[in-house]
Amino acid sequence: MNKKVLLQDLSESLVRRRGMDKEDANVFVRSVFDIIAEYLQADKIIKVKGLGTFKLVTVDSRESVDVNTGERIVIKEYTKVNFTPDPVLRDAVNKPFAQFETVVLYEGTDVAEMERMDFPDESELLEEDEEVGETESTAIANERLPQENVLAETEETATDEAKVGAAQVETEVAEEVVVNEQTTDSMSEPTEEADDIPVLGNPMDRMEEAEMDVQEQNNGKTEEELRSKEVQEQSQVEPEKQEQKMDSSARDSESAGEKPEKAKEEGKVQGQDGMPLSSEKKTDDSPETKQARSTAMHVATQQIEVQKVEHQNVEHQHIVQMVPDSGTRRIYLTPWMIFFVSLVVLVLMSFSYYLGYNRFFMEADNGDAKAVSAVRQNVKQQPVAAKTAVPDTVQVKRDTLQASSAPEAGLSKESEKAEQKQPVEKNTPQTQLPQVKGGAYEIIGTREEHRLKRGETLREIALRYYGSKNFTVYLVTYNNIVNPDLVPEGMLLKIPELKLKHR
Amino acid sequence: MNNKEFIAELSRRTGYTAKETSSLMTVLVAEITEQLEDENAITIQNMGTFEVKKKQERVVVNPATQQRMLVPPKLIINFRPTASFKEKMQ
Numbered sequence: 001m002n003k004k005v006l007l008q009d010l011s012e013s014l015v016r017r018r019g020m021d022k023e024d025a026n027v028f029v030r031s032v033f034d035i036i037a038e039y040l041q042a043d044k045i046i047k048v049k050g051l052g053t054f055k056l057v058t059v060d061s062r063e064s065v066d067v068n069t070g071e072r073i074v075i076k077e078y079t080k081v082n083f084t085p086d087p088v089l090r091d092a093v094n095k096p097f098a099q100f101e102t103v104v105l106y107e108g109t110d111v112a113e114m115e116r117m118d119f120p121d122e123s124e125l126l127e128e129d130e131e132v133g134e135t136e137s138t139a140i141a142n143e144r145l146p147q148e149n150v151l152a153e154t155e156e157t158a159t160d161e162a163k164v165g166a167a168q169v170e171t172e173v174a175e176e177v178v179v180n181e182q183t184t185d186s187m188s189e190p191t192e193e194a195d196d197i198p199v200l201g202n203p204m205d206r207m208e209e210a211e212m213d214v215q216e217q218n219n220g221k222t223e224e225e226l227r228s229k230e231v232q233e234q235s236q237v238e239p240e241k242q243e244q245k246m247d248s249s250a251r252d253s254e255s256a257g258e259k260p261e262k263a264k265e266e267g268k269v270q271g272q273d274g275m276p277l278s279s280e281k282k283t284d285d286s287p288e289t290k291q292a293r294s295t296a297m298h299v300a301t302q303q304i305e306v307q308k309v310e311h312q313n314v315e316h317q318h319i320v321q322m323v324p325d326s327g328t329r330r331i332y333l334t335p336w337m338i339f340f341v342s343l344v345v346l347v348l349m350s351f352s353y354y355l356g357y358n359r360f361f362m363e364a365d366n367g368d369a370k371a372v373s374a375v376r377q378n379v380k381q382q383p384v385a386a387k388t389a390v391p392d393t394v395q396v397k398r399d400t401l402q403a404s405s406a407p408e409a410g411l412s413k414e415s416e417k418a419e420q421k422q423p424v425e426k427n428t429p430q431t432q433l434p435q436v437k438g439g440a441y442e443i444i445g446t447r448e449e450h451r452l453k454r455g456e457t458l459r460e461i462a463l464r465y466y467g468s469k470n471f472t473v474y475l476v477t478y479n480n481i482v483n484p485d486l487v488p489e490g491m492l493l494k495i496p497e498l499k500l501k502h503r
Numbered sequence: 504m505n506n507k508e509f510i511a512e513l514s515r516r517t518g519y520t521a522k523e524t525s526s527l528m529t530v531l532v533a534e535i536t537e538q539l540e541d542e543n544a545i546t547i548q549n550m551g552t553f554e555v556k557k558k559q560e561r562v563v564v565n566p567a568t569q570q571r572m573l574v575p576p577k578l579i580i581n582f583r584p585t586a587s588f589k590e591k592m593q
Binding site: 002004009028029031032035039043045048049052054056085089090097100101102103 | 513534560572584591
């Protein structure tokens with residue numbers, strides 16, 4: 001591995017395999033490459049079977065600007081040696097990665113964040129893995145890629161809960177543990193969840209499928225029925241939501257069967273203020289009523305003539321329902337275990353939240369107001385994005401594992417790449433200094449200051465300090481100039497020190 | 504120069520018949536392939552280095568459809584000519 005092989009080593013193999021004289025073998029191998037070297041210049045192209053093609057490519061002369069001095073320089077025409085390996089050789093070398101294929105990424109797959117969460121907390125990752133495990137396994141059974149979206153959404157919902165704050169998260173935990181003692185107040189969280197979930201038709205279907213799989217009803221037609229059934233259940237609960245909470249599901253299922261049409265109307269009504277519904281749904285999932293619910297599902301399954309309700313909000317609620325569903329199902333084991341797991345999750349969430357808060361918010365304190373506001377936004381988005389990344393990572397890992405055992409080093413390198421890519425794509429102000437979006441240079445400090453005189457333009461100044469007026473944008477960004485065409489006379493301009501970004 | 508011409512020239516220089524030369528070349532290429540498969544770098548003096556590089560997986564966007572694709576990692580063969588060889592080719 002990674003040795004250096006010399007010409008002599010190659011000729012030795014000829015000696016070994018063909019019993020050639022050592023001297024002859026050496027001459028032979030040397031003349032092979034001599035011929036390539038000699039005839040390449042004359043013929044411009046040499047094809048050697050099994051090895052590949054050597055080609056001389058002429059690169060035209062071109063003009064360029066010396067980025068350090070700003071001088072115009074001409075890069076002369078030159079020839080470059082190009083080697084294209086023979087397909088046989090190329091494939092042989094790429095054998096370890098041969099089983100990978102290019103895959104299409106769907107909307108909502110946040111690639112930039114993909115591996116970032118790999119580093120901070122392995123145990124957290126494991127938690128998340130566990131949480132999404134149910135949905136994931138079903139989806140994998142389906143062998144479809146887009147389920148990443150589903151995972152992403154599921155995670156997003158979870159993250160939103162984290163965002164609400166420690167206190168509310170606590171409520172959430174309590175909710176899970178003591179499902180029966182829910183109050184309408186604690187339901188404000190699911191409300192937010194439903195609001196934040198993007199409208200995506202595809203993952204919805206997948207969710208349906210996941211549910212179906214769970215119920216082991218592989219009948220294709222039931223998909224629609226299930227959906228409409230959910231609607232019915234909810235709509236039933238709506239009018240009577242104040243009075244009945246705990247035992248509603250059992251009644252729901254029956255009444256749902258009786259008035260499918262009314263259910264449709266009410267489903268729309270819920271679309272507007274339907275949030276408490278999700279909570280009610282949760283109540284339905286409580287241990288006692290779980291059985292009742294499954295009966296309800298069977299009842300609903302039998303109604304084939306039920307109308308298809310495609311109200312988006314209703315679908316949202318469906319997602320919301322799915323999330324606690326997987327949660328509660330897992331939780332039935334022992335109350336203590338539930339409590340412990342929730343506690344661990346809570347601690348990890350607040351820990352990572354605190355880390356992110358520190359990293360992005362505190363640094364920005366020294367910066368200008370603009371950066372701070374941008375960072376504030378970032379802080380808000382950060383947990384969401386980060387969590388969203390987790391299922392992706394999991395997915396990728398799984399893919400890799402499924403295909404075959406890919407090198408571990410590969411994964412970690414990929415994460416490095418992802419990290420490098422992130423600032424470019426999101427233009428996150430990682431440091432307190434304002435940076436130019438997509439710029440080749442990074443602002444690392446103030447080089448000097450310049451008092452603006454009458455008649456000077458930013459372009460002139462950029463030309464003077466950097467040798468090119470293209471650098472004006474750095475001046476504008478660094479000095480927070482709102483209108484570059486109108487800068488006040490006598491303004492103290494900070495000239496930023498630039499550093500070439502490494503890509 | 505194609506492979507046939509290459510073999511002809513090689514046999515002229517080394518004194519083997521074209522058939523022998525061809526079979527010797529097969530052995531040589533097999534050896535090179537094997538070495539590169541082991542991710543060893545082959546250095547030829549006054550010419551350059553054949554080495555195996557890993558290309559990271561990356562995301563590409565189809566500009567027409569805006570569809571994002573994940574391109575898997577690859578091991579590729581890279582030939583780096585030495586400075587003297589480059590100079591000679593000018």
